[in-house]
Amino acid sequence: MEQEVITDYHAKYYAYELTRQRRGGDVGRISQSLFDAAVDLNPHQIDAALFALQNPLSKGVLLADEVGLGKTIEAALVLCQYWAERRRQLIVVCPAALRKQWANELADKFHLPTQVLDARTYKRLRKEGIHNPLDQDTISVMSFNFAANMEHELKRIPWDLVVIDEAHKLRNAHRDSHQTGQAIKKAFIGSRKLLLTATPLQNSLMELYGLSTVIDEQLFGDAVSFRSLYMRNGNDIDGLKNRLKEFSKRTLRRHVLEYVKYTERKPITIPFTPGQDEQRLYDLVSAYLQRENSYGVPHRQRHLVSLVIRKLLASSTSAVINTLETMLTRLRKLEEEQEADDNWLVNLIDDEDLDEDILDETILDDVEAPAIPVDLTRLRGEIAELEQYIQLAHTIREDEKSHALLKALQTGFERMAEMGAPKKVVIFTESRRTQDYLANYLETHGYGGKVVTFSGTNAGANTTGIYQRWLKQHAGSDRVTGSPAVDRRTALIDHFRDDAQILLATEAAAEGVNLQFCNLLVNYDLPWNPQRVEQRIGRCHRYGQKFDVVVINFLNQRNAADRRVLELLSEKFHLFDGLFGASDEVLGSIESGVDFQKRIAAIYDTCRTPDEIERAFAQLQTELEAAINQRMKETEAKLLENFDEQIFELLKIQRHKAEEQLDRIARLFWRLTHHMLSDMARFDDDNLSFILSKQPQPKIPTGLYQLIRKGEQVPDNAHTYRLTHPLGEYVLDNGRRLDAPAAEITFDLSNYPHRVSVLDTLESRSGWLDLNLLELESFQREEHLVFTALADDGSRLDQEACERLFNIHGHVSGEAGQPPQALSETAGRQLDAALSRALEENNEYFQRERDKLDQWAEDQIHSAEQQLEDTKIKIRDTKRKARTAQTIQEQKQFQEEIKSLERQQRRQRQAIFDVEDEIEQRRDDLIEALERRMHQKSTTHHIFRIRWKLI
Numbered sequence: 001m002e003q004e005v006i007t008d009y010h011a012k013y014y015a016y017e018l019t020r021q022r023r024g025g026d027v028g029r030i031s032q033s034l035f036d037a038a039v040d041l042n043p044h045q046i047d048a049a050l051f052a053l054q055n056p057l058s059k060g061v062l063l064a065d066e067v068g069l070g071k072t073i074e075a076a077l078v079l080c081q082y083w084a085e086r087r088r089q090l091i092v093v094c095p096a097a098l099r100k101q102w103a104n105e106l107a108d109k110f111h112l113p114t115q116v117l118d119a120r121t122y123k124r125l126r127k128e129g130i131h132n133p134l135d136q137d138t139i140s141v142m143s144f145n146f147a148a149n150m151e152h153e154l155k156r157i158p159w160d161l162v163v164i165d166e167a168h169k170l171r172n173a174h175r176d177s178h179q180t181g182q183a184i185k186k187a188f189i190g191s192r193k194l195l196l197t198a199t200p201l202q203n204s205l206m207e208l209y210g211l212s213t214v215i216d217e218q219l220f221g222d223a224v225s226f227r228s229l230y231m232r233n234g235n236d237i238d239g240l241k242n243r244l245k246e247f248s249k250r251t252l253r254r255h256v257l258e259y260v261k262y263t264e265r266k267p268i269t270i271p272f273t274p275g276q277d278e279q280r281l282y283d284l285v286s287a288y289l290q291r292e293n294s295y296g297v298p299h300r301q302r303h304l305v306s307l308v309i310r311k312l313l314a315s316s317t318s319a320v321i322n323t324l325e326t327m328l329t330r331l332r333k334l335e336e337e338q339e340a341d342d343n344w345l346v347n348l349i350d351d352e353d354l355d356e357d358i359l360d361e362t363i364l365d366d367v368e369a370p371a372i373p374v375d376l377t378r379l380r381g382e383i384a385e386l387e388q389y390i391q392l393a394h395t396i397r398e399d400e401k402s403h404a405l406l407k408a409l410q411t412g413f414e415r416m417a418e419m420g421a422p423k424k425v426v427i428f429t430e431s432r433r434t435q436d437y438l439a440n441y442l443e444t445h446g447y448g449g450k451v452v453t454f455s456g457t458n459a460g461a462n463t464t465g466i467y468q469r470w471l472k473q474h475a476g477s478d479r480v481t482g483s484p485a486v487d488r489r490t491a492l493i494d495h496f497r498d499d500a501q502i503l504l505a506t507e508a509a510a511e512g513v514n515l516q517f518c519n520l521l522v523n524y525d526l527p528w529n530p531q532r533v534e535q536r537i538g539r540c541h542r543y544g545q546k547f548d549v550v551v552i553n554f555l556n557q558r559n560a561a562d563r564r565v566l567e568l569l570s571e572k573f574h575l576f577d578g579l580f581g582a583s584d585e586v587l588g589s590i591e592s593g594v595d596f597q598k599r600i601a602a603i604y605d606t607c608r609t610p611d612e613i614e615r616a617f618a619q620l621q622t623e624l625e626a627a628i629n630q631r632m633k634e635t636e637a638k639l640l641e642n643f644d645e646q647i648f649e650l651l652k653i654q655r656h657k658a659e660e661q662l663d664r665i666a667r668l669f670w671r672l673t674h675h676m677l678s679d680m681a682r683f684d685d686d687n688l689s690f691i692l693s694k695q696p697q698p699k700i701p702t703g704l705y706q707l708i709r710k711g712e713q714v715p716d717n718a719h720t721y722r723l724t725h726p727l728g729e730y731v732l733d734n735g736r737r738l739d740a741p742a743a744e745i746t747f748d749l750s751n752y753p754h755r756v757s758v759l760d761t762l763e764s765r766s767g768w769l770d771l772n773l774l775e776l777e778s779f780q781r782e783e784h785l786v787f788t789a790l791a792d793d794g795s796r797l798d799q800e801a802c803e804r805l806f807n808i809h810g811h812v813s814g815e816a817g818q819p820p821q822a823l824s825e826t827a828g829r830q831l832d833a834a835l836s837r838a839l840e841e842n843n844e845y846f847q848r849e850r851d852k853l854d855q856w857a858e859d860q861i862h863s864a865e866q867q868l869e870d871t872k873i874k875i876r877d878t879k880r881k882a883r884t885a886q887t888i889q890e891q892k893q894f895q896e897e898i899k900s901l902e903r904q905q906r907r908q909r910q911a912i913f914d915v916e917d918e919i920e921q922r923r924d925d926l927i928e929a930l931e932r933r934m935h936q937k938s939t940t941h942h943i944f945r946i947r948w949k950l951i
Helices: 008-019 027-036 043-053 071-084 096-110 119-127 144-149 151-155 179-187 206-215 223-230 237-244 276-289 302-313 317-337 344-352 357-361 376-394 400-419 432-443 461-473 484-498 530-538 560-572 584-592 596-606 610-627 630-640 645-676 726-736 799-805 821-883 888-934
Strands: 060-063 090-094 114-116 139-143 161-164 193-196 265-272 425-428 451-454 502-505 520-523 549-556 681-684 689-692 703-707 718-721 743-747 766-777 781-791 810-815 937-950
Touching (some): 008 726, 027 071, 043 071, 060 071, 071 096, 071 161, 090 144, 206 223, 237 630, 265 400, 276 302, 276 317, 400 549, 520 530, 560 596, 596 610, 689 718, 718 726
Parallel strands (some): 060 193, 114 139, 425 502, 425 520, 703 718
Antiparallel strands (some): 689 703
């Protein structure tokens, strides 16, 4: 991109063009976010983002693409666009396990500032003097539970956009009993929402109704009318489909295979046989856990404690030793003080770096078990037992599974060599003790200096050394965020990518870490939660992965339950093979019926023989299959899948338009930057980089800047230069403020490298030009740049000709002189015409919203009529029962019931007219409010006037 000489007039136009507020539904609307995003363009993602932005009157949409199509990218594009438009009251609500992933994706790929908020962080920020941590210039990310608890605080913020991930968790939010859903609806009432889910419909059409109420209570009437119209007698699927089109969009993976290339998953199972002492330790501890009453496993926390200990029992002897010692310490305290340590389990989970969601998702018994006096004899017997278990565990020097790991690595690396892939592997374990054991084991068994560990804290001398070296290497660049936790994570992943061969990771690495440069994954410990397994594999099997991903699991040949868990995850969930991994319907069925992890824990707790284990897993599989409702799946296809060949062609056109926009933005932004920073920076036009030697503002660092470009890595020592970088915003803001008095500009068309037909054919080579900005305050704020240009022969240049004129470099060649009267008159007519076009387009939004409100009113009236009809049916049925009553007493009861129902029927008949009046009045009030908004205010700002010449 060669630098051309431009004037302040060019620069001012570029700055306005790059920052003006556009209307939704046009690729130009998201051009700013596409330019700033470090992600590849996929047409369906652009289309989904535009769908979310298109209607300014919509209170939100549902994006329901299948797993693996990048709903996060789609939502992030929308968030990025809001940020570029300086609308920055933004929040993401998601499951606790996905908070870090969201924060990292927004930061890494979209350069957006984020903060993960939970109760602890919120309190800490308040203590540090931040009055309202929610109201900061950053995107807040929080869990469903925390959002529900913060209902009143969230309600006080006028949120520009609320993104709700895994929104199917709120599919029952229309019910008063769904406390979390009700709280979240109240917290964000009136705010625009973007709901994301791959499983919008699982068991009942009422789930779609429930999701609709999270977005807008007026998308449908009430639950009674919805059931009547779409589920009971009506079953109007086509009518429902038309209404859903307004606020829901779904793309399937098979639709995008032409331009989204997926590699496959390849499973390998490595069998191992625990040693005699290992098996004996397992059997002893397992039997201990199965006891109904023990001091070591408190009754109230029995299921949770058992779940945690079994995870560690299957992990490594080191993890077992630590767990048993923790339990022993607790029992000794109980012996001495007759009082148990209530926090010991929380501390154990934290110490082992186990999945924190275990605490959030496991429901403890609400009622405390009655206090039972401590039987010291029995307690001391348990203490002696635990001491024996610990003594036995200490005799086990090396686990047989760790020997099997060496074989697994050899097998995996042989596969990498066959594919020509890098010999890198990520090994997941559920325990930090196991991680430490394996790090030492691998260092002394052929992998010295090749291992890096990754955990929740990332503390320790080795990781700190890697972090310090990384800080030194990237000093002065945007890679350093200033957050030690984030920068430590980045440093360790960079070290794994560039230097190490093995990444030993606890569950922390399954959240928000991009490991697409690695395609060998070992589940040293296999979680019982299929979403967790999917999340792990998704770190490697993702966009940009060039090779098939090999997934290695271990099979304990002496444990029937472990074998059945692996079978279910492999054969039923298909987590480890194919293009996509677990299917939506399977993962969705877990959410809405079978709690897989808890059921497996119960099997381990209660089944003692191989036959019992076999029967229990067979029952679980049967329930799982029943939960996958084929009829609902067919209904979902009819309702939500609207993909055809015509749409595919439109997506191709959309992609082409987006790429053209990005090229234009890059060109304008680079020229503007060159012009605005000419006395502060030294430019390298060939590489689109510059060295800033002078700070334009205190918070903007000097140094090397590289213009963001798709598919190209910014140098380690450079800042990523983009529209929303503080320096980019400085350039844009000051470009808009440039002084531009009337002057004569000479444009050098003869030396322009491309032919410009609209200018070459002009008979007159000089004239006058005005540039005005039309601001319209309507359903949304929008800005239109309106060129008015007349040649000296009286002919008019259209908008495209004026835009092409400012692509050509030029210089100020004199004073402007006196313009003709026709210039101002023509400018006035063009501005009026632009305003009329904008209002006409807004009228389309108005009509769509009016239709929606008409349908809502009809639904509400239908609901009242349906309730009356239900009462009539009840009366007829009760009269029939009365005629066949066996006793006088029964007949009397039926007669009383008939009288009561007839009174209810009379009230409903009278009320139906009141309901009609009330609903229609409310609809009319809403429509009147919309009419007032349609043209609140329009303003014209004169940008500049020039006398132009072509040479």
